[in-house]
Amino acid sequence: MKIKSIALLAGVVFAAGVSGLAFAKQELRFPIKYPEPKEGQVVHTPPTMEDLEAANLHPELKRTIRRGYDLFVNTQQLRGENVFNDMNCKSCHMGEGRLPFAAPVWRAAIAMPNFRGKNQHVNNLEERIAGCFAFSMNGKPPAYGSDDMIALTSYHQWLAKGLPIFERKDFYGAGYPIEKAPNTPSYDRGKKLYTENCAICHSDDGSGMRVDGKPHFPAVWGDLSYNWGAGIARQYTLAGFIRSNMPLGQPMTMSVQESWDLAEYIDSQERPQEPRFTGDVKDTRAKYLDTFHKHTNYGLEKQGRLLGDHDNFGEKDFIKPDNLRPRTYQ
Numbered sequence: 001m002k003i004k005s006i007a008l009l010a011g012v013v014f015a016a017g018v019s020g021l022a023f024a025k026q027e028l029r030f031p032i033k034y035p036e037p038k039e040g041q042v043v044h045t046p047p048t049m050e051d052l053e054a055a056n057l058h059p060e061l062k063r064t065i066r067r068g069y070d071l072f073v074n075t076q077q078l079r080g081e082n083v084f085n086d087m088n089c090k091s092c093h094m095g096e097g098r099l100p101f102a103a104p105v106w107r108a109a110i111a112m113p114n115f116r117g118k119n120q121h122v123n124n125l126e127e128r129i130a131g132c133f134a135f136s137m138n139g140k141p142p143a144y145g146s147d148d149m150i151a152l153t154s155y156h157q158w159l160a161k162g163l164p165i166f167e168r169k170d171f172y173g174a175g176y177p178i179e180k181a182p183n184t185p186s187y188d189r190g191k192k193l194y195t196e197n198c199a200i201c202h203s204d205d206g207s208g209m210r211v212d213g214k215p216h217f218p219a220v221w222g223d224l225s226y227n228w229g230a231g232i233a234r235q236y237t238l239a240g241f242i243r244s245n246m247p248l249g250q251p252m253t254m255s256v257q258e259s260w261d262l263a264e265y266i267d268s269q270e271r272p273q274e275p276r277f278t279g280d281v282k283d284t285r286a287k288y289l290d291t292f293h294k295h296t297n298y299g300l301e302k303q304g305r306l307l308g309d310h311d312n313f314g315e316k317d318f319i320k321p322d323n324l325r326p327r328t329y330q
């Protein structure tokens with residue numbers, strides 16, 4: 001057992017080890033040992049919810065942003081409506097969507113609208129958020145223009161305060177960056193690492209941990225996890241997430257190789273069907289190979305099992321959200 005102290009969970013505040021980063025200390029719930037910004041990278045320090053109270057904004061706008069924040073950290077309140085697994089937005093966008101190396105969500109507020117390779121058309125911020133509902137939350141996005149959608153976009157835009165739109169900058173800590181694996185990732189090494197470092201919270205069978213029937217530690221695979229079409233089902237994304245964020249409270253302790261080994265192990269387990277399922281897993285893999293599945297184990301045989309070869313959509317009773325659709329201005 002490598003976990004040194006569960007006290008890390010109690011919200012111990014560590015001084016930021018990175019010069020030039022001015023995170024408000026009270027917001028730091030995790031010790032950070034992130035790399036220094038590279039030359040030319042833009043470091044964005046998103047405003048906090050306390051800053052919001054002091055900001056010169058209409059009280060109704062503040063209320064909207066607060067509602068967006070509340071939805072972001074407790075997305076389970078939309079369970080059965082829009083969310084059909086044990087995730088909250090903050091399960092993967094750590095530190096309320098503000099932490100670097102945990103895909104801080106402010107980037108989308110200024111990177112959108114933009115063409116998105118995954119769905120091959122121009123997406124705005126609402127549609128980018130909708131993507132995480134459809135795949136990461138194994139659910140269905142709130143309607144475009146709905147109260148909840150406007151609250152969520154307002155929160156994202158609040159976090160982007162001060163940044164220019166339509167400028168492509170290299171942002172420090174955006175996405176889940178990681179170097180290539182030095183050696184071919186190994187299922188067996190990943191399994192051992194998982195048992196020693198992760199199972200205590202995410203359990204041996206990947207189902208996470210529930211307290212009083214409510215999700216406490218999210219499921220990393222199985223019915224209550226993200227589905228096969230989620231961005232984090234890509235191994236480089238999962239490895240990057242793990243390296244900078246897991247085990248909880250101990251970022252950057254798994255080596256690059258160990259992070260890839262863990263990603264190979266986790267990505268070799270079952271999870272709800274890909275919403276873009278054509279009825280045949282190999283066909284679906286082939287259809288989205290270049291834009292997505294070349295980075296996942298979906299439709300591949302692992303440990304004697306053809307992954308994704310099933311009709312299990314998890315908790316939801318539909319395959320694909322009906323409000324996801326292509327568009328073109330031709």
Ligand code: HEC
Nearest residue numbers: 087088089091092103105107108129132136175226231232
């Ligand atoms: C299971 C993990 C997971 C959950 C849960 C999740 N996301 Fe994401 N999200 C991702 C991944 C992976 C990406 C892609 C990051 C990348 O590769 O740069 C992403 C990207 C995003 C982006 C674009 C960020 C950027 O840098 O362009 C936004 C905005 C976003 N998610 C919002 C949300 C919202 C809102 C929720 C809750 C409704 C949510 N996400 C839940 C994994 C998740």
Ligand code: HEC
Nearest residue numbers: 090091092197198200201217218219220242246247248262
């Ligand atoms: C001390 C408990 C704990 C340990 C140990 C831990 N995690 Fe997590 N993990 C969490 C929590 C909590 C979250 C969600 C973050 C949040 O809600 O703030 C999470 C989120 C995740 C996620 C994204 C959401 C999901 O469910 O897929 C992945 C992947 C993950 N952990 C993998 C790992 C791996 C791999 C390890 C071992 C190297 C590990 N975790 C160790 C508590 C833990």
